Amino acid sequence: MEKTLSLTEFYKTSLGILPSEIIGKIGQFNVFSLSDFITDPKAPVPYSRKDYYKISLISGSNSVHYADKTLEVEHNMLLFANPQVPYNWTPVTRNLVGEFCVFTDDFFKGYGNFKAYPLFQPGGIPVLSLTDDEFNQVRDIYKKMMQEIASDYVFKYDVLRNLVMELIHTALKLRPAIITPLESTGTHAAARITGLFLELLERQFPIESTMQRVKLRTPGEFAAQLNIHFNHLNKILKETTGKTTTRLLAERITLEARALLKHTDWSISDIAWCLGFEDPSHFVKFFRKNEQTTPGAFRG
Incomplete structure (x- = not known):
């Protein structure tokens, strides 16, 4: 790229x-x-x-x-x-x-x-x-x-x-x-928390170097950063976006993974590390769960 x-x-x-x-x-x-x-x-x-x-x-x-x-x-x-x-x-x-x-x-x-x-x-x-x-x-x-x-x-x-x-x-x-539901039905407070969550998520992207790594990887880490309980964050995101915290994180990580696999020549291990996975096998398992194929097969 x-x-x-x-x-x-x-x-x-x-x-x-x-x-x-x-x-x-x-x-x-x-x-x-x-x-x-x-x-x-x-x-x-x-x-x-x-x-x-x-x-x-x-x-x-x-x-x-x-x-x-x-x-x-x-x-x-x-x-x-x-x-x-x-x-x-x-x-x-x-x-x-x-x-x-x-x-x-x-x-x-x-x-x-x-x-x-x-x-x-x-x-x-x-x-x-x-x-x-x-x-x-x-x-x-x-x-x-x-x-x-x-x-x-x-x-x-x-x-x-x-x-x-x-x-x-x-x-x-x-x-x-x-x-989206955020614009049409979300309350002011819920929309604000949702906006802060999405901003924290997006600040970590794009990944442009193998030296760059996402810092917030789990729902609990995002909740702690926003100083609210994980269950409360999950409830708000479910109401405003129709998706759980885990689903939103998985979709954004998967989107970045697909772009890196398609448009860089980085190794799968490097991509896994950049996206916050300690073990490449965990990334392969994650990718297969969300894309019904392996990173290697997706890359072709």
Whole structure:
């Protein structure tokens, strides 16, 4: 797997410059037309993790490789990419049309927890297939972004934050079925504890070096970190997500295991150690239980 691509490196490799006006206390944000970047429609975007978020609107046939999944999109798509999950996409047709915006955590500092939305959650639905009418509806938001970022309005980045949130909420309204129980039924206190648990879990990923290892591995360790009883944590997570603490941990560990097995040449022992298993045989047993196959067979 390629090393994590930073937004600074993205600017340098894609544009040859680093726009100074968007670097600073406001964080980093920019919006681009897809036609300025696609030179060879057969060349895939490099498969790697990034240190920034990216929302892409694309009209044309594409193959999207996200974590360990491959999704085929025949017409229009809206892709939500986050730093936790590596991805790339391969354009199938020429004359692709669309736009994309990129931004970092700092851009939304103090503005709201955009990462709590299911579109940016590992294991969620990062790709939405759109009709032509939906594509045009979303594209209108990008047009507003283009106009705003080119303006000299002193508060334009506040407007751009609002437009990114409008983009997220438009996607959720177009596909309301992807909203999880946490957003629809959780109480404030339960949602807060669930959010803290998921944040602690996600802080441990992605695994990008064989020297990196998850520190919180069991439900009891998470409960102790949150200073609540394990049974109480389990009850809250069951109510807000429909899953037990053990199930949520197993799913996230399995997701990372699949990505590492598919996109690195690390040994199974190294992957097991990074994911918190003291004995590789325990990892093999865990993986077989959750995937109905062994790590070696999955890797092929």
